[in-house]
Amino acid sequence: MAEDGTATKRAMMGQAMTGQAAAGLGKPVASGGTLLHGGDLDGARAAFPGAPAPWIDLSTGINPWPYPLPPVPLDAWTRLPGRGEEEALRAAAASCYGAPSSGLVATASGSQAFIQLLPRLCRPGRVAVLGPTYAEHARCWALAGHEVRAVERPEEAGVLVIVNPNNPDGRRFAPGEMLELAGAQAARGGLLVVDEAFADMRPEDSVAPAAGRPGLVVLRSFGKFFGLAGLRLGIALAPAALAAALREAIGPWAVSGPGLVIATAALGDRDWILATRDRLARASAELDRLLEGAGLRVTGGTELFRLVEDARAPSLYRALGSAGILVRRFEHRPDWLRFGLPGPDEAWQRLGVALDDWATRETQPT
């Protein structure tokens, strides 16, 4: 947005609007290397008008086998959610993630809400985001007036943000290393924000059981592992006072009544969670076999997505698009493509055929 836009905003909002808020609006957005959100099927349809329908969307990292929806009583829609129901969700989240108590838990309509909120609760300062990663962290800290740097390894800053395991490359830090970092951050009055959006598949890598330690904020995403991204539920785990501050800033009733019913059941369904970890591990191994069968190298990822690194990625992206299959590109890494898991058998088959066709064309002399 141009300077003019910012000036107009300032005038329209009047002096009541803070300079920081108004200025943040006009700022160029810091890029973490992954500017495009997944799931832009409308854009894909426009770019590949001849592609066969239905489109197969592999551009997100959402479990294609969602938690089966339990019955939702009508009054979950009609009433305001009760305090007891909100507390039950926090307790289920603490238990599922191995956190010591529900008092360390805050919930919001998506982890995005916490990514938006944390920067506004912290005094503007230096923020380091371990990159390249999911762009929303850097974008939101920059918008709130912080000085944001993408760093290649953890380093001192007022706030250090690490996505673990990382999206899109799957880079992992051991919990011990993260807790050391959290301790060092706390010692100098800072925060370590660990985004564990993709940690559900390997709970042994999570620092959620250490929630409550000074300086440590853990963000969890309900929608990805449970395959219910439209439900909108994000969870933050933090020292009790900070968790209370987050609950206070988010306010009551942020999660819908049906969302509370469904998520409380899902987070407490140990059998489904264990079976789903197995299923996703098998599916991601199968996806690797398909990709490697087409001569591609899988260089990272999690059980919900795989990252391919190949100089021919642009050609592969187009070939898949023409076959009605959308995968994730990265503006600053044209050699990367990220593949989510296909769900139905037919999607696996169409992906296999499209990869084979592309590989065959690529290896034939022109």
Added chain:
Amino acid sequence: MAEDGTATKRAMMGQAMTGQAAAGLGKPVASGGTLLHGGDLDGARAAFPGAPAPWIDLSTGINPWPYPLPPVPLDAWTRLPGRGEEEALRAAAASCYGAPSSGLVATASGSQAFIQLLPRLCRPGRVAVLGPTYAEHARCWALAGHEVRAVERPEEAGVLVIVNPNNPDGRRFAPGEMLELAGAQAARGGLLVVDEAFADMRPEDSVAPAAGRPGLVVLRSFGKFFGLAGLRLGIALAPAALAAALREAIGPWAVSGPGLVIATAALGDRDWILATRDRLARASAELDRLLEGAGLRVTGGTELFRLVEDARAPSLYRALGSAGILVRRFEHRPDWLRFGLPGPDEAWQRLGVALDDWATRETQPT
């Protein structure tokens, strides 16, 4: 919360957390006279253990005849909501409320989210809340570090907040008067926030059609009129730049996928809206007859709730509680009770009987 708590919070959050955010947490909450939220049936059950079940909850102002839920496709739960779907909701809201364009609309998971957010987007300053009214406005502005006063008539302030029609007394301002106030606020660089949570029944009283004027912010609540408070949808109408700032601060995907499907249908269902206005007008007239039949004076309200003013209100509250009927009390006005609309015929009958019994006992010599 005591000073100790605040000090602990500061230490635990480290220097990264702003003094304002940390300090706000320990502050006493400004009261607008209505501290208790409705819907606390658990508390009512504990207070009246012998009351007949099921409880009849008249403590909220939610339409007891909810919009009939349209079918929700599974993928509204499983996918992230798309930009097109969010834009469709904004367009439906603009059209329903008579606002000039969807660019003036921001949506969030409940109007509470805007009540929480606006104070943090504005530079700390003087805020006047026309009272007595719903407590959340004063509470949230105070928590964000503003100097909040409850005023009896509109007056100059950086931000002036008016609930119109007012909750609980139904006080109304004509749109022309509100627009004059908005103009005066804009001229001195301030804002007028008009909370129209209960304006759906009389659209002629709304300033939503004037949305876009400098200095004017209109808040609408989806859940009350449409009877779907658990869906969690609030709508803000503001000048384009401020609406964009609100969308930016709330972030994407704040409203659930099913919420988008249902609310977009509901806001566009003109026939249902017109029929519901009639139904609520008839029901509130019927409720007045019941109350007045018991010798009570209805001094205000809207078509979704009626305010009774009577020195015997505490006795009436207890009589209703003993009969399993919960109404709304007010901490600073023990002579007030607020009645929401009963829904099912049986609820109307039980209310009628309980009111008669109470009135009979009250008029008999002891």
